Amino acid sequence: MNNLTQVFKKRKAFISFVVAGDPNFNATVAHVVALANAGSDIVELGIPFSDPVADGPEIQAADLRAFKDHTTTERVFEMVTAIREQTQVPLVFLTYINIVFKYGYEAFTKRCAELGVSGLVIPDLPLEEQDELRPFADQFGINLIPLIAPTSPVERIQKIAKKATGFIYVVSSMGVTGVRNDIQTDLKALIENIRQVTDVPTAIGFGIHTPQQAATMAELADGVIVGSAIVHQIASGSTRQHTDLALTEYVTQVRTAIDKVSIAQN
C-alpha cells in the first residue's frame, strides 16, 4: 500500500496546502515543517503558476509573492530537499499542467520520486488528458490524484474513481479555491458514488476554513484539505516565527475537531 493511502488508515486525514516560495524559500521550509509537526498528515506544495485559473484571489496573491522571491520549478525541488532534512511527512505537488509539461513528464515524475514526493494534483488535467502523463507517473510510482467536482455525473465520477490512486480530491463546490461560509453540494451522495467503485480514500477541499466545517466534512469523507485559510495565515503573519506559531495553533484546532470525528466513527 502506498504512503498516501496509508495515512488515511490511522485517522481522518488533515491535508494542508502552501504555495512554495510564499513568501520565500526559507519560510516555506519552516512552514511545511510546522504544519507537519502540528499534525498535518499530508502537505500539498503548490508550484506557483502565472495564470492559476482554478485558484481564487488568496492563492493568486500567494503565487505572486512566490514569484517576487524568484521561485522557479528547480527552486521548489530544492525546497523539498531542505524540507526532507527535517520531516518525512508525505508530500504532493499541486500545480498546473504546463509546469509539468515544460519540465518534461518523464523528468518531472522521476524527480518527484527521487525527492520523495508521492503525488500530483493537477487541476487542469482532467481524466481525458491524463494518458500522456500516466505512463511516467506509473513508472516512477507517483500517484495522479484526480479531482471530482459537484458537476461530475455518476458515470463520470466512477470512471475517474476507478483510475485513482493515492487519494481522491473531492471539490466541495463550484468555482475556484477560496474560503466559503456555506457548502451546499450533496457531498454525501457524491462520496457514496465513489465508494461503490473504489476503496481509495477521499478528501474534501475548496472553501474549508473553520474547524467546525472541517469536522462536518470529515464526517463525510476520509480527509479534509485546507488551502486558502492556511495561505491567509501566511499572508497576514508579521514574522516567520509568528506565522509558524499561528499555523501550529490553527492546525491543532482543526486536528482536534476532526479527531473527534475519527473517535466518534470508530
Add this chain to the structure above:
Amino acid sequence: MQETNHEKTENGRYGEYGGQYIPETLMTELQKLTAAYEHYKKDSEFQTELHNLLNNYANRPSLLYFAEQMTKDLGGAKIYLKREDLNHTGAHKINNVLGQALLAKRMGKTRVIAETGAGQHGVATATVAALFGMQCEIYMGKRDTDRQALNVYRMKLLGAKVHSVTTGSMVLKDAINAALQEWTQRCDDTAYIMGSATGPHPFPMMVRDFQSVISKESKAQILKAEKRLPDAIVACVGGGSNAIGSFANYIDNPEVQLIGCEAAGKGIETPLTAATLERGSEGIFHGMKSIFLQDQDGQIAPVYSISAGLDYPGVGPEHAYLAKTGRAQYVGITDDEAVDAFEYIAKTEGIICAIESAHAVAYVKKLAPKMRKDQIIICNLSGRGDKDVAAIAKYRGVNINE
C-alpha cells in the same frame, strides 16, 4: 456555417495540438456543449435560422472589394479586400457570436459571458445578447478598457455589464482567466461565448466553423470575379479566429498560400511582442495544447502589441498545426508597420480599418510588389477602425479631445 473537410480535427485534436485541459468542474459542461453543437450542426432549422441572422441582421455576405488604388500603387498582384469591417458591429466577431449564442439559446441558457481584447467580441456578444434577450457580462483587461473606452461604452449601451479585470497583465489573457473562473462558478444557466479559435475543444472547432463563412463567401466571390482561386490569403492572427475563417475553405487547395500576420509589437527580437508562432514554444494553457510565449518553466509571458485584439500569448491549436505542417506561414508585423498601413489604406482606399486588420494590410504592402500582376491576394479586413482612431492619434503625438 460551413464545415470544412479536415480529418485532423477528430476529437478536438489538430495533430498533437488542441485537447481539453480544463478543470473537472467544467468538463461535463464542455461535453454537453460538444454534443449540442454536433447535433445542431446537422439541424436544418438551426442552420436556416443562423443563415437568416447572418444575412438579414449581420449584413452578410460581406463584399469582396477589388482595391484598385492599392493594386496600382503597389504595382504587383491584384488586391481584393474581404470587407468583414462592413458587418453589423464592425467586425467578423458577429459571425461566431450569432452561432454560439443561438446554440446557447437552444441549450436553454439565459445568460452569456465572454472575454474581449479590443472590445469587438464583447460588443458583438452584447449585441446578440440584447437581440436574444439574454443577460450579458463581459470580461476585459483594465489596460484594454482604458485604451478601448469607446467599445466599453458601446457594450454598456447594449445592456451588458463590463468587468474591468485587474489581475496579471490586465489584457486579453487575463480577461479569459476571469471569464473561465466565472464559468466555473456558474455554468448551469450560463454559456461562455469564446471569441477566438482558442480554448478547450469544442471552441476552436466551433469558432472555425462559424467563421468559415468568410472563406466560403470569398471563394465563390473570387471565382465569379476572376474565374480562379487567389494565390494568397492574408489575415491577422491573435488567437486566430478571422484568420482560420479566412483560411478554412482553402486549406485543401494547396496552390493557395495562407499567411497569418502576428503582432510583433516593438519587434520579435524584443520582449515587447505578441508574435507567438515566431517566438513561442509548445505548451498547455487556456484548455489547449498549442504554442505560447512563455519562459523555460512554462510561466506564461506578458505580451505586448499596440493592438488590443492581437495582444495574446497563445494561438489557436489549428494555427499551431498549420504552422507546424507548413500549410500556412506566419509573419510578424511591428506596431510601426501596422500604424503606417492603417494610414496608408485610409488614404489610398478611403477605408479606416481596425489596427488588428492593419497588420494584414502591412504584409500585403510588402508582398504585393513581389508578385506578378496576374496574381491575386485576398486580404481579410477583419474590422473597422473607428475604435482605434484616438489611440492612433496618440501614437502620432496628436492630442484629440474625445
